[in-house]
Amino acid sequence: MNLRKWNIYFRWEIAIVILLWWRMAIFNIVKVHLATAGLCIVVSILPVLVLAFNWLKKKSAVTRWLAIIIMPAILSVTWYILFHNILCYVSFKLGIIVLFGLILLVMDLPVAVVAIGQVQNWFGRLIAACYFDMVLLSSTAIELKPQGINVLISSGLMAGVAAFLAAMLIAKCWGFSFNPDLKWQKSSNWSNVTFILLLLFCIVFAFWAEFCGKGNNLVEILFKPDFGPLKPTWASFCRALEAGVFEETNRYLTILALIVGFANSKYRVQITVIVSAVVFGLLHFTNLGGQDFAATLNQVIYAAALGLVLAILYLYTGKLWLPMLYHFGVDFLNYAVNGGIKAQVWSGTLSDWVSSLVSIVVPVAIAIWMMTGKRKLVIDENIERLLG
Template sequence: MKFIKSRNFQISTFILLLAFATLDLFYNAFSVTDKQIWTAFFYFSSDIQAKYFTLPSLTSAIEPGILEETERYLMILIFLTGFKYARKWRLPIAVYASGILFGLSHAGNVGWNGETFSATIAQVIGVMGSGFLWAVLYLYTGKLWLPMLYHFLMDYLANLQSGWNSAGWTFSGYASDYIQEILMVGVPLVFTIWMMYGKRRAVIEENVDCLLNLKDSKFINKKVSRN
C-alpha cells in the first residue's frame, strides 16, 4: 500500500507502535521462566550460538516472515472486504480474527521435534498477541514489509539460540508459564485496543478505505444524496 501522510498521522504513535512491536519481539525471543514467578517478568537470557549461524536457520526464518505474513495480509483483506460497510466492526474483526487464525495455524506443530501438546497450545495462544500487533502495524503504516521484518527477526533469533529444527515452544506448567502466556497475548491485546480509538483509528480507517478502494465513498454518497 502506498503511504499517504494523513493529517491524523502522529509520529509519536508510530514510534510507540514500533516500540511495542520491538518489546514483543524481545519478550518472545529472550524471556525464560522457571518455578519462580518473578522470572516471567524480569528474567531474560540471550543464548545466541555461532554453530546456529547456518543457511537453514536463515531460510527457515525468511520463509514464515514472507509467506505467513502474505497469507495473513490476505486474511485481513478478506475480513475487511466481507465487512467493508460495517465501519464500526470491520477493523477489530480483521485484526483479531486474523490474529486468532494466525495462532491456530501453529496447531500443527504438535510433535514437531518433540514439541508437546501443552507446549503447542501455549504457542497457539502466545503468538496471537504478535499477530494482533503486526496486523495493526501494517494497517497503520500501510507497509507489509514491517510485520514481515518483525516476524523474520523473531523466528531467526529463536533459531540462533536453539537451532532451526528444534521444538518451537516449551511449557512446563509452572505459574510463571501461565503468567508469561497472559503477558504475551494480553499486553498486545490492550495496546491494539488502544489503537482502535481517536486519531489512531482515523489513520487506520483511511488506509482501510484506500485498501478497499473506498477512498471517495463518503464523497460519492453525499453527492448522490444531494441529487
C-alpha cells in the same frame, strides 16, 4: 495477461499433469507394481474431472471449487514425486534443484488466477487462500540436505515466494492493487509518536519473549534476561524468512477478504484485526504432529495474540514489508536462541504460566490501544484506500 490466456495455460498445465500420472501408471504396470499403478490411475482421474468441467462454457461455483481443492494438491504431489525421484538418479543435483525451484514459483499461478481469483464471497476467499497456502507449503517437505541452495526449498522459503507471487495475482483479480504496499499519504490523524511507540513495543517485546520469561520467581521471570550464546544458522535464517514472507502473505489475503466482507460494518477494523489474528493462530495447529497438545495450544494462543500486532502494523502503516520484517526477526531470534528449529514444550511451571500470560496480555493491550482514537482513524483511512 487476461483471464482467457490464463485459462489456456491452466488447461495445458492440467493436461501435462494427467500425462505425467498416466506415465507413472504405465511405468508401475511394467514393473508389476499394480497397487501403485492403480493409485496413479485414480489420482489422474481428478485433474481429468477438473479439465472436463473447465471446458464448460458456463463456469459454476462447483467448477471453481473443484479446481481450488484438487489442483493445488495434485500439483504439489506431482512436483514432490518428480523432484524426489529425479534427484535419486542424476548427478547434477544443483541444476535439478534450480529447475524445480523455478517450477515451484510459477506452477500454481494459473490456478490462483483462474480459480481462487474468481471467488467473490469473502468467506470463500478466506477458506481458499488458507487452503492454497497450506497445500503449497507442505509440498516443500522434500528430503534434501540442509545446506546451501537446498535449504531455499527444504525450508519452505521458495514456497513462501511462490505464495507471495500468487497472492499478488489473486489480489489483482479480487479488485485490489498488484502492490500490497500503500503509497505514503500524509494524514491529519497520523502520529509519529504513535508509530515510534509501536515499533519500540515490537522490538522490546521480541527481545523479552526470547531472553526473559525464565526463572524461579516472579522478579527473575519478568526482569532478568538470560543472554545465552546465539546459534544462528543458514537453515534457521531461511526458515525464519519463509515464515515472514509466507505467513504475512497469508495474512494479507485474509485481511483483504475480511475488509470486503465487513466493508460497511462500523466494527470492520476490530473484526479484520481479530479474525485475521485468530486464523493465524489456528494455522499453528499444523505443528501438533511434532509437539504435544499443551505446547501446541500455547503456541496457537501466543501466535493469535502476536497476530493482532502484526495485523495492526500493516493496517496502520500500509506497508506489508514491515510485518514481514518483524515476523522474520521474531522467528530468527527464536531459532538463534534455541540453536535451531525445535518443538515447543510446556511443563506447567511458574515461568511457563507467567511467560504465556505476558506474551498474550501485552500484545492484546497494545492492539486495543491501537484500535481506538486517532490511531483507529488511520487504520480506517488505509482500509478505504485498500478498498479503492
